[in-house]
Amino acid sequence: MQSDHDIIIVGGGMVGAALAARLGNAGYAIGLIERGAEPTPMSGDYDLRISSLNARSLAFVKLSGTELPQERCCPFRHIDVSNLDGTGHSVFSASDSGMDDFGLFIENRTLQHALWQRLQELPSVTCYTHCAPINTLIAGDKRVVELDNGKMLSARLVVGADGARSTLRQLAGIEVTSHNYHQRALIVNVETALPQQDVSWQYFTPTGPIAMLPLPGHRASLVWYDHDETTKAREALDDDALKAAIENAYPKRLGKLTRIVARASFPIKRQHARRYIGKRLALIGDAAHVVHPLAGQGLNIGLHDADTLAEMVIKGRDPGDHINLHRFECQRRVANQAMIAATDSFHHLFTGAKPLRQLGDLSLHLAERFPLAKRMMMQQANGLNPFKRG
Ligand SMILES: Cc1cc2nc3c(=O)[nH]c(=O)nc-3n(C[C@H](O)[C@H](O)[C@H](O)COP(=O)(O)OP(=O)(O)OC[C@H]3O[C@@H](n4cnc5c(N)ncnc54)[C@H](O)[C@@H]3O)c2cc1C
Numbered sequence: 001m002q003s004d005h006d007i008i009i010v011g012g013g014m015v016g017a018a019l020a021a022r023l024g025n026a027g028y029a030i031g032l033i034e035r036g037a038e039p040t041p042m043s044g045d046y047d048l049r050i051s052s053l054n055a056r057s058l059a060f061v062k063l064s065g066t067e068l069p070q071e072r073c074c075p076f077r078h079i080d081v082s083n084l085d086g087t088g089h090s091v092f093s094a095s096d097s098g099m100d101d102f103g104l105f106i107e108n109r110t111l112q113h114a115l116w117q118r119l120q121e122l123p124s125v126t127c128y129t130h131c132a133p134i135n136t137l138i139a140g141d142k143r144v145v146e147l148d149n150g151k152m153l154s155a156r157l158v159v160g161a162d163g164a165r166s167t168l169r170q171l172a173g174i175e176v177t178s179h180n181y182h183q184r185a186l187i188v189n190v191e192t193a194l195p196q197q198d199v200s201w202q203y204f205t206p207t208g209p210i211a212m213l214p215l216p217g218h219r220a221s222l223v224w225y226d227h228d229e230t231t232k233a234r235e236a237l238d239d240d241a242l243k244a245a246i247e248n249a250y251p252k253r254l255g256k257l258t259r260i261v262a263r264a265s266f267p268i269k270r271q272h273a274r275r276y277i278g279k280r281l282a283l284i285g286d287a288a289h290v291v292h293p294l295a296g297q298g299l300n301i302g303l304h305d306a307d308t309l310a311e312m313v314i315k316g317r318d319p320g321d322h323i324n325l326h327r328f329e330c331q332r333r334v335a336n337q338a339m340i341a342a343t344d345s346f347h348h349l350f351t352g353a354k355p356l357r358q359l360g361d362l363s364l365h366l367a368e369r370f371p372l373a374k375r376m377m378m379q380q381a382n383g384l385n386p387f388k389r390g
Contacts, residue, residue: 005031015285016161017115021064024122157320166287178271184231191259280320
């Protein structure tokens, strides 16, 4: 038997669930397909995977009627970018742009769980868990998706939000370009002697950046980028040795660590789909693009894709209208390509050969000297139009 929806979304991660909640809240009949289980709430220690949500992403999440648990969110008001040897330094403050904060840090699972909670309240949304697509084809003005549990679903638009290894993208025959940075990000959740701060700081070193992302209370998420093998060796250290290595490599402002809570490492790559659309099909989030995480923008640009697509669906008559999808692709591909290029240049400017690193230092000096340029960079990072006044 075939179940019909207005829109099918493959992948119930943060981006797919946010789109489902936004369109479900607007009354569309949504079928959300998730390979895994429904997310469970977080309690106790903070999860390793956290993300920053900028002003635009928060506004989009709010439009779906989703409430975020404030006790697990950590707003931040300053971004401090420096070179570990002190040759370049720039501080970005939300107040310089007339904002209270830059946004907040939240655990990926907490955000995903809050979105799914909202989906349960929306009668027009049906969630299909523990299943994945194995085939898709066009039938008249619908796209049909065959699932590995034997179910057939159809809709006027099918959206792939199933992450970097997207099955839907492969079934649609869409290729990607990709680049491996041969780096890993070691994420370490720690308890700090110093109280929580409202600043997210990042220091560039010749082997990669080291960063502190604040969490509520005496907690922080440390990110340490380095070559694959060095990172794997560091990840295998016992708690005392890892604590000593962090205190030795990180700037003094981190203070003493009272506990290593958890650690894991992730490979760093960039990837871009050659097309974002097909007949009655669109890709969003990591299914469409993966950017270097050093600027904390991957999820934000994924939610921006979802926001743009949702607006087009809501304003149009047919969710899968090719002209609208084409417009979506033009807008988002150009913006995401610019973000991929910007994070790639940051990586090379600060971890490349010495002349490049000197250029990186200069760019930090220039950002500090020219308030207008700095303000535009902050607007851009917040998903806002840097050319808009006020
Ligand atoms: C170290 C690191 C730090 C980061 N920090 C930040 C940050 O601070 N800010 C930020 O904006 N971004 C950050 N990012 C990027 C961010 O994590 C990703 O961009 C984001 O998770 C992408 O979300 P998504 O929903 O598109 O994909 P995913 O999170 O990959 O979700 C995909 C979903 O689809 C499901 N799925 C997969 N395959 C199938 C299938 N075949 N059928 C059905 N379901 C399927 C999965 O189970 C999952 O639920 C970081 C990334 C890394 C590696």
